[in-house]
Amino acid sequence: MQPCSVSKTIFFATVTLILSVFDSYAITSETLPGTRRADAILGDPDDTIFSGHAYRRIVGKSRLHCGATCAGNATGCLSFNYCHDTKVCELNSAGAAQHRQDLIHAEGCNYYDTSTRSxxxxxxxxxxxxxxxxxxxxxxxxxxxxxxxxxxxxxxxxxxxxxxxxxxxxxxxxxxxxxxxxxxxxxxxxxxxxxxxxxxxxxxxxxxxxxxxxxxxxxxxxxxxxxxxxxxxxxxxxxxxxxxxxxxxxxxxxxxxxxxxx
The missing domain is CATH 2.60.120.560 (Exo-inulinase; domain 1)
Structure with missing residues (x-):
């Protein structure tokens, strides 16, 4: 059987059974501590986060858990940030394609767009x-x-x-x-x-x-x-x-x- 991408709609039912439920966490649009705005970030999401659009934060889980949670949130999550050292996951209500000016440098973190990564x-x-x-x-x-x-x-x-x-x-x-x-x-x-x-x-x-x-x-x-x-x-x-x-x-x-x- 060939591996296949799991759509948000199909995956939602499974994710709700396997992931812990977290309270919503409001994130302000301020630049996160230790980050600086990048003049130009093209293509590679390494050391980059999407700032000002996070509506929920999860701490202590893996990158895969973060991506699965975003994929399972069929109505709200369009992208996510993940910081590997601190294991901080931020779910975003928008994507960088429409707000590229909000991509900023953050050492050890990555931005993922669920339209291309799932x-x-x-x-x-x-x-x-x-x-x-x-x-x-x-x-x-x-x-x-x-x-x-x-x-x-x-x-x-x-x-x-x-x-x-x-x-x-x-x-x-x-x-x-x-x-x-x-x-x-x-x-x-x-x-x-x-x-x-x-x-x-x-x-x-x-x-x-x-x-x-x-x-x-x-x-x-x-x-x-x-x-x-x-x-x-x-x-x-x-x-x-x-x-x-x-x-x-x-x-x-x-x-x-x-x-x-x-």
Whole structure:
């Protein structure tokens, strides 16, 4: 099944079930502390926020959570700002296309327009096989949500079609949701396996991250909002991975959500 963009209308019903409800937060049009107005910001949204249009602030959540909340707010959110160091998310009631003069410099922050950046999704069934995203991605850090009873698999592959003997396999909820694993090939013995009872859920989305350093071979995985990984392993002969795939199996279906710009 090919990954597809999740429209705001369809995604709204799902998001209301999986995201916490936050009170509205009024943001003034004043420049935020530590920012300066940029003379010209063209194209690249790095170190940029859209000032004066935020109607709600969320603190302590990931960028993916911020984007999903914006996508789920079908009537109000047209763009959002996200500051990575402070984990501050601001939902905007307008977009920069009509108010480009309100783009300002803010170190460590990004502006996202939901007309071009949104949340994508993939549904997996009870058969174990990987559905890969068609384009190469930056595997240094991946963030995603998954709803699955057990056996949520992530594959990192150097090429497509993937060679099952030459990939990384990260599993959340193996052993019927009792373990988490890192493997050096598909379904081979684990390089690392750690107890993780209840790490995934069949009734709610759980957020995770995976990081990989090609130079050191360090592969790590953890929960959304937590810096300390659940598990990590150093590959003495690192694979130059570029493609990401998702799978479930053994009686478990899954729904994966991730940034379309991943």
């Amino acid at each position: 949340v994508c999704g993939m549904v997996t069934d009870t058969t174990y096989y990987y559905r890969y995203l068609p384009s190469a991605v930056d595997v240094r850090r991946l963030e995603f949500w998954v709803q699955a009873s057990h056996d949520a698999h992530v594959s990192l592959s150097p090429a497509l079609p993937a060679d099952p003997d030459e990939l990384y396999e990260i599993v959340f909820g193996s052993g019927f949701n009792q373990w988490a694993d890192i493997r050096r090939c598909a379904l081979c013995p684990s390089e690392v396996d750690v107890p993780a009872p209840g790490v995934v859920s069949g009734s709610q989305f759980r957020g995770f991250w995976v990081t990989f350093d090609l130079h050191t071979g360090l592969l790590a995985a953890g929960r959304e909002g937590q810096v300390t990984p659940i598990m990590q392993w150093v590959d003495p002969a690192p694979l130059d991975v570029k493609y990401v795939g998702f799978s479930t199996g053994w009686g478990s279906t899954g729904i994966f959500r991730y940034s379309c710009s991943m």
